[in-house]
Amino acid sequence: MSLINYSSREISCKIVYYGPGLCGKTTNLEYIYDKVSPSTRGKLISLATQTDRTLFFDFLPVDLGAIRGFKTRFQLYTVPGQVYYNASRKLILRNVDGVVFVADSQVERLDANIESMHNLYENLAEYGVDLREIPFVIQYNKRDLPNISSLEELQGQLNPNGVQHFEAVATRGIGVFDTLAAVSKLVIRSLS
Amino acid sequence: MAAGASSWALEERDHARIERSLQSFLYDSNARCVLLVDRAGQLVTTAGERPDFDQAAFASLAAADFAANDQLASMIGEKEFSSLFHQGERESMYLADIARRVILVVLFDNRTTVGMIRIKVKGVVRELTEVFHEIFSRAPSASSPVLEAAFADEAEDEIDRLFGDM
Numbered sequence: 001m002s003l004i005n006y007s008s009r010e011i012s013c014k015i016v017y018y019g020p021g022l023c024g025k026t027t028n029l030e031y032i033y034d035k036v037s038p039s040t041r042g043k044l045i046s047l048a049t050q051t052d053r054t055l056f057f058d059f060l061p062v063d064l065g066a067i068r069g070f071k072t073r074f075q076l077y078t079v080p081g082q083v084y085y086n087a088s089r090k091l092i093l094r095n096v097d098g099v100v101f102v103a104d105s106q107v108e109r110l111d112a113n114i115e116s117m118h119n120l121y122e123n124l125a126e127y128g129v130d131l132r133e134i135p136f137v138i139q140y141n142k143r144d145l146p147n148i149s150s151l152e153e154l155q156g157q158l159n160p161n162g163v164q165h166f167e168a169v170a171t172r173g174i175g176v177f178d179t180l181a182a183v184s185k186l187v188i189r190s191l192s
Numbered sequence: 193m194a195a196g197a198s199s200w201a202l203e204e205r206d207h208a209r210i211e212r213s214l215q216s217f218l219y220d221s222n223a224r225c226v227l228l229v230d231r232a233g234q235l236v237t238t239a240g241e242r243p244d245f246d247q248a249a250f251a252s253l254a255a256a257d258f259a260a261n262d263q264l265a266s267m268i269g270e271k272e273f274s275s276l277f278h279q280g281e282r283e284s285m286y287l288a289d290i291a292r293r294v295i296l297v298v299l300f301d302n303r304t305t306v307g308m309i310r311i312k313v314k315g316v317v318r319e320l321t322e323v324f325h326e327i328f329s330r331a332p333s334a335s336s337p338v339l340e341a342a343f344a345d346e347a348e349d350e351i352d353r354l355f356g357d358m
Contacts, residue, residue, distance in 0.1 A: 002199040003234045007207030012234040035358050042248045047256075056256060059233075061248040064354060067347045068340075075233060075252065091259040095232035177358035181351050188347040191199060192340070 001095035002191060010071045013187045015180075016092055018120050019102035020112035021053070021081035024141040024170040028102060029060045029076055031176045036062060054080040057092050064184075074184055081116065090123045098135035098187040099124075100179055102170075103158055105140050105148040110157065117158055135186030138165040139179045144172070200293075202236060206327055213319045214239035221312035222304035224283075227297040228290075228320075229254050236294060243299070258287060258295050275313065277306060288313050291324040 002013040017025040026046065033044040040063050047056035057077050064072040079089040093099075101120060103113045124131050140154050151167065159165055164182050168175025214226050218240045225240030227247070233255035235247050243250070258276065265273045276287040286298040286309045296317060300309055 001230070001232045003230055003232070003236065004199060004201040005207075005236065006201060006203045007237070012232075014232045014234070036354075040354065043246045045249045045252065056260075057252075059249065059252045061252075064347060064350050067350060068343050070343075072347060072350075073248075075248070077233075077252075087263055088260065091256065091263065094259060095230075173358065177355040181355040184351050184355075185348050188344050188351070192344050 002097050002187070004070075008071075009066075009069055010073065011067075011191075012073045012075060013097040013191075014075045014077065014095060015098045015100065015183055015187060016096045017076065017078045017100045017102055018089075018093075018116065019081055019141075020104055020109060020116040021083070023081060023102045023104040023109070023113075023116075024168075025078040025081060025102050026054055026058050027141075027170040028100075028139070028168075028176050028179070029058050029078055031170060031173045032062065032076070032180060033060055035173065035177075040065075053082065054078055055085070056080065056088050062180075072188075074187070076180075083115070083119075086119065086123070089119075090126065093120075093123050093129075094127060096124075096129070096134070097190065098183045099131065099137075100183050101136070101138045101158070102168075103138060103140050103154060105142045105154065106145055107147050107149050110149055110153075113154075114157055132161055135183055135190050136163050137179060137183045137186070138163060139168045139170075139175060140165060141168045141170050141175075143167045143174070144169045200230075200328060201330075202327065206323060207237065209323050210237060210320065211239060213316050213323070217312055217316035220315075221298070221300070221309055223298045223300040223309060223312075224303075225299050227251065227254070227299075229295045229297060231255055231259070231293055231295065240299075254287065254295060254297050258289070275310075279306070286310070286313060288317050290317055290320045291328065293328060294320070294324055296320065 004011050042061040045059040049055050060076045062074045077092050079092045121131050166175045166179045227238045228236040229251040233252035235251040261273050274289045278285040288296045
């Protein structure tokens, strides 16, 4: 749910990174945090367990600067990927403006990706939101690993509607900003 | 393409009404400052002493706190916890729901008491509920600058400039 504040002349939009456990959602945000100038982004907040697994969410605000006099800000969130944390995962989806699904390309994670995608549809549906009608892109992460599914197979299983997709190696930043730029543009377009 | 959820707009006149209510609440309650945060974790406005912490991070955590407690309420058979109180040694926080869309966060210290805050919050919540009901029932203004195609074009250029070379 984007907020247009005429008083402070600000526009804020919420983008959520979704996907199975250990697929690289937090890594995406950490890379963005490292690369974007400190004047453009805020603090990276991580509510994680002692073993660095996301417990509730990571949060990173990124400012686009003033567009036609309006300071435009994207609030980036990740969800906890582990199946166990569905209650908190659903909370983060509340009032979302755009979604990035980060898939783990490794063959043995295909089922986890599919399950997480179904879970995303279900959780959004509980808020009355249809994923096919909101800004949505898919990132196929870990493309540098040896045992990965082909792009065709991943597309067939996870992207029947043909939304924009990106191959990525989030640890090295490959595809991270392409993904962010694509979902940001879709969110901005959805305001008009 | 439809937006994920309807956007909402806060206009100058809304802000003036909200500011009046918040200033009067601060005067009556002796609280240090108040923040209004929407349920998506976006900061709407602040009043009183200027917070010296990261307000965007604070807003996201306050919304998450409220959302988690909402779920806890439903698990024990309550419709909601309409207010939350976090007590610190010197600083405390009182959070209250407004129209199920916005959260009022009051920061206060030992210049007042939680009892006083609780009493005075009721009034300001009532006033703000009315204001926000009006805001949310309003259709987005046709003259909104974000509805202009030029805004999206400029924003896309900025996105390319900012993220393009990363």
